[in-house]
Amino acid sequence: MKLIEARQQFISSWGAFGTHWGINRTMAQIHALLLVSADPLTQDNMMEELNISRGNANMNIRELIDWGLVERIIIPGERKEYFVAEKDIWKVVKQIVKERKKRELEPMLRLLDQLENVEGDKRDKNIKSFVDTVSGIKKLGKQADKTLDTMVKADENWFIGNLVKMFK
Amino acid sequence: MKLIEARQQFISSWGAFGTHWGINRTMAQIHALLLVSADPLTQDNMMEELNISRGNANMNIRELIDWGLVERIIIPGERKEYFVAEKDIWKVVKQIVKERKKRELEPMLRLLDQLENVEGDKRDKNIKSFVDTVSGIKKLGKQADKTLDTMVKADENWFIGNLVKMFK
DNA sequence: TTGAATTTTCAAAAACTTTTGAAATCTTGA
DNA sequence: TCAAGATTTCAAAAGTTTTTGAAAATTCAA
Numbered sequence: 550m551k552l553i554e555a556r557q558q559f560i561s562s563w564g565a566f567g568t569h570w571g572i573n574r575t576m577a578q579i580h581a582l583l584l585v586s587a588d589p590l591t592q593d594n595m596m597e598e599l600n601i602s603r604g605n606a607n608m609n610i611r612e613l614i615d616w617g618l619v620e621r622i623i624i625p626g627e628r629k630e631y632f633v634a635e636k637d638i639w640k641v642v643k644q645i646v647k648e649r650k651k652r653e654l655e656p657m658l659r660l661l662d663q664l665e666n667v668e669g670d671k672r673d674k675n676i677k678s679f680v681d682t683v684s685g686i687k688k689l690g691k692q693a694d695k696t697l698d699t700m701v702k703a704d705e706n707w708f709i710g711n712l713v714k715m716f717k
Numbered sequence: 718m719k720l721i722e723a724r725q726q727f728i729s730s731w732g733a734f735g736t737h738w739g740i741n742r743t744m745a746q747i748h749a750l751l752l753v754s755a756d757p758l759t760q761d762n763m764m765e766e767l768n769i770s771r772g773n774a775n776m777n778i779r780e781l782i783d784w785g786l787v788e789r790i791i792i793p794g795e796r797k798e799y800f801v802a803e804k805d806i807w808k809v810v811k812q813i814v815k816e817r818k819k820r821e822l823e824p825m826l827r828l829l830d831q832l833e834n835v836e837g838d839k840r841d842k843n844i845k846s847f848v849d850t851v852s853g854i855k856k857l858g859k860q861a862d863k864t865l866d867t868m869v870k871a872d873e874n875w876f877i878g879n880l881v882k883m884f885k
Numbered sequence: 886t887t888g889a890a891t892t893t894t895c896a897a898a899a900a901c902t903t904t905t906g907a908a909a910t911c912t913t914g915a
Numbered sequence: 916t917c918a919a920g921a922t923t924t925c926a927a928a929a930g931t932t933t934t935t936g937a938a939a940a941t942t943c944a945a
Contacts, residue, residue: 551836552835559847570738570739586843587842587845603906604904604905604924605904607922608904628912628914628920629920630922636850636853653734653737660726660727675755681804686806741933771892771935771936771937772893775892775894779893796890796944797890
């Protein structure tokens with residue numbers, strides 16, 4: 550398989566993959582393009598390679614910066630802005646985990662804390678069923694939260710080393 | 718907070734949460750409703766409680782069954798079908814991990830295997846950048862695949878026990 | 886077997902998300 | 916300061932997904 554073709558495959562699959570994870574196709578494709586590019590790219594480079602409009606490119610690049618996955622860099626003597634993606638996949642994964650934890654897991658746990666204190670007789674089977682479900686989710690959620698916290702702080706070798714121990 | 722209100726909060730938040738994970742709102746809400754219900758529910762119960770149409774209810778119930786999260790049960794002497802959700806959250810998580818692994822991670826790893834064999838001189842910086850990115854993702858992906866495999870087979874105490882060891 | 890109850894299907898409508906592109910704003914070198 | 920180049924914004928258009936509801940199919944008790 551030729552490089553051009555392989556790149557296209559990668560970019561388009563990464564885009565499709567992203568849509569299963571609540572990330573829009575273009576954002577995932579821009580990310581993929583930056584991941585496989587040897588050099589920094591401009592917005593115009595990306596617009597051309599992915600066939601997307603200026604507004605679309607701009608919006609999604611900014612969102613990637615917001616997620617901490619892409620960095621804007623200034624090349625001295627150049628007027629245009631250039632962009633690069635973090636290439637270390639372990640760092641990318643940690644960054645995504647960190648953001649999703651903050652944006653989704655933590656608010657959910659705060660809600661569950663409140664919901665657990667529902668009024669009424671715990672012997673009522675409807676109340677019991679509600680409280681049991683909420684407590685169960687909370688318990689697993691809190692554990693996941695702690696685990697992810699530690700993971701975000703860890704380096705790759707530590708992580709893989711531990712997994713090997715854990716699963717041998 | 719009263720039970721009715723707490724249930725509504727839970728159902729609506731679970732729905733919003735689901736949309737961040739590529740699951741549609743209604744499917745997540747039906748799941749939430751079944752999770753907090755003490756008794757099996759019919760399709761009509763769910764239509765009424767969630768204010769959704771017959772077709773919508775039917776489609777999403779079937780999708781939940783497809784994911785292995787909900788079971789259809791027949792109550793002797795009753796004409797209607799009843800539904801219950803798996804209440805053990807650890808089992809729910811394992812089931813979701815198992816399905817997503819099969820539907821998303823495994824196909825992605827098969828693609829990466831192919832893309833790694835791109836033709837050309839590995840000293841060309843464009844080829845190097847592509848191959849390095851693909852290899853890096855593949856390496857982490859394979860590790861995740863193994864880990865999730867073990868997790869899917871494990872029971873909760875084993876899992877939490879190990880995490881505690883790992884992170885103490 | 887029949888027919889009322891129930892479930893399933895699916896085309897069209899509604900809702901929601903993404904993309905476009907032109908205008909507005911900002912930036913910087915001369 | 917100016918103006919050309921670059922970036923950002925955002926309303927409208929296009930595209931996608933979800934929902935509806937009525938018709939078709941299926942089920943089952945009598």
